[in-house]
Every structure is written in structure tokens, then in C-alpha cells.
Amino acid sequence: MAVYTQVTDEQLHQLLADFDLGEAIALKGIDGGIENTNYFLTTSLNGQQHEYVLTLFEELNRDEVPFFVELGSWLGKRNVPVSHALEDRNGIGLKTVAKRPAIIQPRYPGAHLNRTELTANHCAQIGTALAHYHQGGSDFYLKRQAHRGVFWWRRESERLAPQIAKADAELLTEEVRRFDELRDQFGEQLPSGIIHGDLFHDNALFHEDRLTAILDIYNAASAYYLFDLAIVANDWCIDSNLQIDPLKEQALLKAYAAIRPFSDDEYKVWPQLTRTAAMRFWLSRLEPWVEAHQGKGSGKTLKDPDEFKQVLLHRIAKPSSI
Template sequence: MSVFTPVSRAELEQFLHRFELGELVDFRGIDGGSENSNFFVTCEGGEFVLTLVERGPVNELAFFVALLECLHQAALPVPYAIPDRQGQAIGSLNGRPALLQPCLPGSHVQQPDASHCSAVGDILARLHAVSADCGLARKTDRGVEWMQHEAALLRQSASGDASALLDEALHALEQFASFRPALPQAVLHADLFRDNVMFEGHELTGVIDFYNAASGSTLYDVAISVNDWCLDDANQLDPARTDALLKAYAAHRPFTNVEAECWPHMLRIAALRFWLSREIAARAHAEHEGVLIKDPDHFQAILANHRRVEVELPVSG
């Protein structure tokens, strides 16, 4: 179970006394987290998710709270921080910043089809439309400079095809730098994987885990999503699912010619980012029993497959 900071029932009851939610009924840690500690919490007043933030500076939590409130006010299906009796949305529990949010309905889809991917493209475009105008900004701590630094470090111990892949990925980062000024910008989710989206059947009911959200090129967010939702069993892009996601996105915000030219580079960069972060996490938690360690080789394989990108962006005209 991926709970880095344990919480006892008595500690949680004391924390919940700040809210108008009634008495605690039950709670349990949530499996699958790799960065924060999360708990399902049942109170007389409903079902909630408690997050203890384990990574990142505390002063940035106000950004996440404001972003989610902005998206919530735009009627997007996202969690939002519940304020306590004093109107405070950010609390503290066992030395960690704590957020209490409503539990969204639905479950994760492990085998998405084209309709699921279309729904993801739709919600991502709507999210970008709202976040581009919300007046919020945050610099990511895992951007181009971070990737260049970490790829160079990994390159020192890599060999064979891994070494060649890193050289190619570093070249993709250099190419992206020339495109970046002309690419549309917004606040990105930056982690829109299958385990961060909820469905009831084919209806998308929630988007969760915004703790990697940051300002950036919207195309990067699209590439991150495609690299998870649209892969076949060989870690190659499935044309039907990729086309469904991209066309649903483009129905809200058409892609530009510059984005189409940058698309292969962006797919590689999105794969590189998660290859690197998973390598770092695997090394950091190798001896920590119970911590979910996601396989970095998965994204190394995706990056290798993106040496040839045959699914193009749908650009009209």
C-alpha cells in the first residue's frame, strides 16, 4: 500500500473535527500512489479523499487549490478542496499538508476503447480552455531543464540502445526549444493517465490528481495522454484510439501547423519525462516495502517505438 505517512483513527478524527462532515465512519489507505499518501474517508456527511502531500513546496498548494476551484466552477468533473469551519482549504496532519476532497464516482478503465479515448480528448481540451484563461501560472519542477539534466545523468550509466535513445531524446528537447514560443499554452494536468480518470461505463465522471499541474504547451499534455490511453500491447500507438482522442480534442481547439510539425518530438519528450521520473522513483524506493514502483522500462519501450510516428495530428486546411 502506497501510504508514506500513516494516520491513526484518533488522529483522523481530530483532523475532521475542523469540518462540518459529521462523525468518522471508516477510512483506509488507497493503493497505487507513488508520490502522495491518499485515504478514502467515509463520514456521516459523505465519501471523501484525504491527501497528505509528500512532495513539493507547501507554498504551491494554494495554486492547486485555486486551479481546482476554477475548474470546478466551470463545471468540470474534478475534485476540489473542502474548506473547514474557518474557511481554510489547506490543513495539516502528521506534519504533512492535508487536503480533503469529495470522492468522485466511477472507476478506472484498464482497457480503454475509442470512446473512452474520445472522452479523454474532449475533457482535456475543455480543461485547457478554462485553465488558459484562469489567470494562474506555475513553473513545473520537471520541465525541459530537469529532463536535460536527468537524461545526461542517466546517459552516464546507460549502454546500448538505452544510450542511443537518450541521445535522440536530448535532440528532441533541442528541437522542441525552437517550436515552444509558437505553441499554444495553458495550465496542464501533466499526468492524465488511466489511473487519474474515472468512468461509469463510457461516461467520464472525474479527473483527479492535479499535483503535477503546471504551465506549459498544451500539445505536451496531449502527448502525455496519448502515450497512456492509446497504446496497444506492443507499446505502439493504436491508430483508432489515437485518432479518436486527437479528433475529440481538435473539435474544441483545432491543432496548428506548428503543432503538427512538433508532434513527433513531443511524443518522445513525453515518454522521456516518465522514463526519467520512474527511474528516479525506482532507485529511491527500491528498499521501501509497500511502495508502488512503476516500471521505467515501459516508457523506455514507448520512446523507442516513437522513433517512427505514423499517426499525425488532424490539422484542417
């Protein structure tokens, strides 16, 4: 989360005029993140203070945002703990603020945990929640292709190849090829549906050691469920040396499977999908990193791509199993 667009008092007043949330008494920017502008919003209604989150979408255009607004509402109604847009008195959740698509969301109790604080219990809780997310969205009526999915990583790995070390380019090419082989072999046999796509540990809140909310569903798309789980494992279950902690990973997998059991094919493809997930985030971090070093940076926060390169190399050297 970060602040790229400033919101004036007048713009905030105009926004709240459509809601029954009271009057604004504080608006504080939230630091961190790379995609959207976020504020903590405090209002006063009938002598009581209430807390919300105001999000302005910086990368998604207005035609793309309704998918996520509808998905959040859909999952929320199915008791999946995801942050979702509040509706105004006319039943409209998607608004415009400072010429940006915008939503107001509940502010949930709790805070992000540092990766060093994560335990097997936390991993089990997110595994359970992700399984409910997948089940809750299984009959969602909209579909979306990931904007950084297979076609993107084919294109970008080829484009970046001449600009990075030869060994790195060869590694990316090999992982793209291996996923293509997996998809050719298993096709639509692997369970798929709406995934979160970015469920890192800083996209979840815990209060008194209990999961309270899943945040930032703006990478949700139609994809293999197991790919989503691999994304989680590669972030939640790594130690300080960027190697997989088997106790945490097994806690994650067992908790997930207790809600949505794995198919026979999913047992077979897990080792490769953990590699594919690591490759995808290595590439998505490598792209802006290379551009920034060429003087073409966007000015947004950069994250070290080497972290997921190391996770990928570990997954290759020591493949795990379900």
C-alpha cells in the same frame, strides 16, 4: 495512490472539527500510486453516510500545495470534472494532518479502467475533458514551472548517462536535443498554459462507461498543451504490444480538436512531442529504478521504465500525425 503516513483517530477528529461534514465512521487507506497518502473517508451526518477522499501530500511542501488547491477550485467552478479540495466553514481548503499538508476531496462515482478495457470512446471522452481542462485554465492567475520539465530532463539524462547502457544514454541525449531544437524554432508560438501533466488512465474515473472525474492534478504546470495531449496518447492509446492504436489515437485527437482546434504549428510538432512525452516518462521511471538497483531506493513503488522506452522507440519508427 498509497499510504505512507498513518492518521490517528484524534488527528482525524481535529480535522473534521473545522468542517460541516459530520463525524468520521471509517478511514480506509487506498493502495497504489507513488506520491501521496490517500484514504477513503466515510462520515455520518444527520443519519446519512457520505464519502470523501483524504489526501496527505508527501513530496510537495506546504508552500507548493496552494497552487494545486487554487487550480482545482478554479477548474471546478468552470465545470471541469477535476477532483478539488473542499473548504471548511471558514473557506479554507488546505489543512495540516500528521504534519503533512492535507485536503479533503469529494469521492466521485466510478472506478479506474484497466488499459485493456479502454476503447476509442473512452479516448474520445478524455480528449474532450482535457480540452475543457486547458480552456478552463487558460486564464488561471498562477503559473508553475514543471518540477520534471526541460531543465530536469537535461540534468538527469546527463547524470544517469554513465550508469545506463550506452545506447540508452545516446537515445535520451538525442531526444533532449530534439526538444531543444523544437523549442528554439517555435518558442512561444505553440499554444500553452496550465496542463495536467500526468493524465494517465488510472487518473480518471468512469461510471457506466462515462467519465466522472479527473484525479491527481499535482503535476500541473505551465507548458505546451500539445505535450499534455501527447502524454495522454502515449498511455491511453497503446495496445498490449506497447504500440499506438491509430483508431484510439484519432478518436482522442478529433474529440480534443472539436473543443480546441489545433494551430498550424501544432500539426508540425505533434510527432516530436509524442517522442518527448515518452522520453520524459521513461526518464522519470528510470531514475528511481537505477537508484533502487544501487541500494539507494526510497522504498516507494517502482514502475518499469522499459514500457516508455518501447513507446518512444515505436514513436520513432512509426510517427503519427494529427
